Amino acid sequence: MKDEKYYVSYNTVHNLVKGLAQKLIDSSFNPDVIVAIGSGGFIPARIMKTFINRPIYAVGISYYGVDKKHKNYPTKIQWIDEVQEQIRGKKVLLIDEVDDTRATLAYCVGELLKYKPEEIAVLVLQNKLKEKDVNFPPEIKRYYPAQEIGDLWIKYPWDADDIEEHTKLEKAMLERQASRSK
Amino acid sequence: MKDEKYYVSYNTVHNLVKGLAQKLIDSSFNPDVIVAIGSGGFIPARIMKTFINRPIYAVGISYYGVDKKHKNYPTKIQWIDEVQEQIRGKKVLLIDEVDDTRATLAYCVGELLKYKPEEIAVLVLQNKLKEKDVNFPPEIKRYYPAQEIGDLWIKYPWDADDIEEHTKLEKAMLERQASRSK
Numbered sequence: 001m002k003d004e005k006y007y008v009s010y011n012t013v014h015n016l017v018k019g020l021a022q023k024l025i026d027s028s029f030n031p032d033v034i035v036a037i038g039s040g041g042f043i044p045a046r047i048m049k050t051f052i053n054r055p056i057y058a059v060g061i062s063y064y065g066v067d068k069k070h071k072n073y074p075t076k077i078q079w080i081d082e083v084q085e086q087i088r089g090k091k092v093l094l095i096d097e098v099d100d101t102r103a104t105l106a107y108c109v110g111e112l113l114k115y116k117p118e119e120i121a122v123l124v125l126q127n128k129l130k131e132k133d134v135n136f137p138p139e140i141k142r143y144y145p146a147q148e149i150g151d152l153w154i155k156y157p158w159d160a161d162d163i164e165e166h167t168k169l170e171k172a173m174l175e176r177q178a179s180r181s182k
Numbered sequence: 183m184k185d186e187k188y189y190v191s192y193n194t195v196h197n198l199v200k201g202l203a204q205k206l207i208d209s210s211f212n213p214d215v216i217v218a219i220g221s222g223g224f225i226p227a228r229i230m231k232t233f234i235n236r237p238i239y240a241v242g243i244s245y246y247g248v249d250k251k252h253k254n255y256p257t258k259i260q261w262i263d264e265v266q267e268q269i270r271g272k273k274v275l276l277i278d279e280v281d282d283t284r285a286t287l288a289y290c291v292g293e294l295l296k297y298k299p300e301e302i303a304v305l306v307l308q309n310k311l312k313e314k315d316v317n318f319p320p321e322i323k324r325y326y327p328a329q330e331i332g333d334l335w336i337k338y339p340w341d342a343d344d345i346e347e348h349t350k351l352e353k354a355m356l357e358r359q360a361s362r363s364k
Contacts, residue, residue, distance in 0.1 A: 010192030014345040039228050039238050046224040047340050056221055057260050058240030077268075078239050086259075158229050163196040 006152040007170035008125070013157060016125050016146035017044050021051035024093070029121055029142055031093035033086055035059060037108055038078065040097035043158055044125055048095060057086065061104055074107050087115040098154060099124045099145060102132040113139055126154055188334040189352035190307070195339065198307050198328035199226050203233035206275070211303055211324055213275035215268055217241060219290055220260065222279035225340055226307055230277060239268065243286055256289050269297040280336060281306045281327060284314040295321055308336055 008016075024031070031054055036045030038060035045056050060077035063070055092112060096105055099122075109120055120140060127145035136143070160166035190198075206213070213236055218227030220242040227238050242259035245252055274294060281287055287304055294302055302322060309327035318325070342348035 010196070010339065011345045011349060014192070014339065014342070018343075018345075036224075036240075038240065039231055042218075042224045042228040042238070042240070043340075046221050049221055050341050050343075055242065055244070055259055056224070056240075057242070058218075058220065058224070058238075060237065060239070062237070077237050157192065157196065158225075159232050160196070161200075161232075163193045163200075167193060 004152050005169075005173075006126075006149060006154045007166060007173050008154060008156055009167045009170045010157040010163075012170065013044065013125060014047055017047040018051055020123055020144050020146050021048060023144055024052065024121075024123075027142065029093075029119075030091065031121065032090040033057060033092055035087075035092055035094045035108075035112065037061060037094065037096040037104060040156070041095045044097055044123075045095040048093070048123075052093075054093070055086075059108060061108065063104075074104065076111075084115045087112060087117050090117050092117045092120045093123055094120055095123050097125050097156060099127040099132075100130075102134050102136070106134040106136055109136060109140060113137065128152075186334050187337050187351075187355075188308075188331060189337045189348060189355050190339060191349045191352045192339040192345075194352065195226065195307060196229055199229040200233055202305055202326050202328050203230060205326055206234065206303075206305075209324065211275075211301075212273065213303065214272040215239060215274055217269075217274055217276045217290075217294065219243060219276065219278040219286060222338070223277045226279055226305075227277040230275070230305075234275075236275070237268075241290060243290065245286075256286065258293075266297045269294060269299050272299050274299045274302045275305055276302055277305050279307050279338060281309040281314075282312075284316050284318070288316040288318055291318060291322060295319065310334075 034045050034048060034054050034056045036042050036056050036058045038058050049056055061074045062077050063074055099105055105122055112120055121142035122140055123144040126147045126149055128151050129148050130151045157166055216227050216230060216236050216238045218224050218238050218240045220240050231238055243256045244259050245256055278287055291302055303324035304322055305326040308329045308331055310333050311330050312333045339348055
């Protein structure tokens with residue numbers, strides 16, 4: 001049901017990130033830096049900073065050209081360069097909101113590996129359980145999805161026009177799920 | 183009352199940004215790019231993108247050295263360089279969460295002006311009505327604070343440990359304010 005929408009409120013995003021921070025601590029992975037993939041990773045990354053207090057470097061990837069047409073390859077719209085010394089030999093926590101086809105995440109991992117980090121761990125709010133276009137390279141040993149869900153249309157709070165309505169739609173969805181599982 | 187806390191929930195942040203987007207449109211300021219000051223500006227900037235759909239460039243400023251001691255001058259932890267061509271001749275919307283002493287904002291404005299933008303507009307969620315350490319240079323002709331408040335301790339949602347409690351505290355605060363103004 002690709003048309004089914006999966007609503008996520010801001011408070012849910014906050015709690016998912018808090019849970020992931022605890023998972024990181026439990027797994028003894030102690031990152032030196034956070035790299036946020038823009039723009040979906042910005043909000044989860046900023047919340048993660050509250051719990052693990054590491055600097056955030058932002059990278060921007062776009063699949064849209066100046067003609068606003070979707071392309072099959074990404075363009076870097078902001079990239080780490082003067083700060084690549086911040087990556088070399090460091091433990092990097094790469095954050096995005098969703099692992100859908102895995103294309104963006106794998107591209108960013110590949111680019112960041114060129115800077116010779118000690119390790120890159122990948123963290124997302126939702127991993128969609130579907131066939132991926134690409135796999136992670138073997139260097140990725142730690143992968144932290146807060147939730148694994150079907151191939152739904154995820155509605156993130158930051159994309160909402162009416163955030164009160166969005167928050168209510170999540171509540172109704174969660175109540176439906178709860179009554180179904182009784 | 184410097185110790186008084188001013189709570190802001192995520193949904194309030196979202197609505198403040200939505201209101202600011204409308205103000206931008208009403209004032210006919212049509213930015214080419216968003217520059218987010220990290221890490222406080224990341225979340226407002228990402229929400230603004232929903233309403234005006236412009237690319238976000240992130241810049242990071244820290245007043246803390248590697249010794250974690252507070253300094254009186256900022257250090258750039260990520261800066262625009264390969265993308266400075268994205269700034270030249272462009273209308274820039276610079277976003278941070280708060281205008282407190284104005285030091286960070288004025289510093290970023292000064293650095294960005296070196297790249298010869300057509301204009302820089304400054305946008306914040308809250309402007310604290312207090313004596314500022316520095317003024318904006320005369321190049322700043324547009325300044326958009328969503329709220330002007332006293333010198334309170336603003337509690338942003340992304341800094342909350344318990345986000346449900348935080349959301350309740352904002353609700354209680356707003357109810358107290360509403361009953362006082364009756």
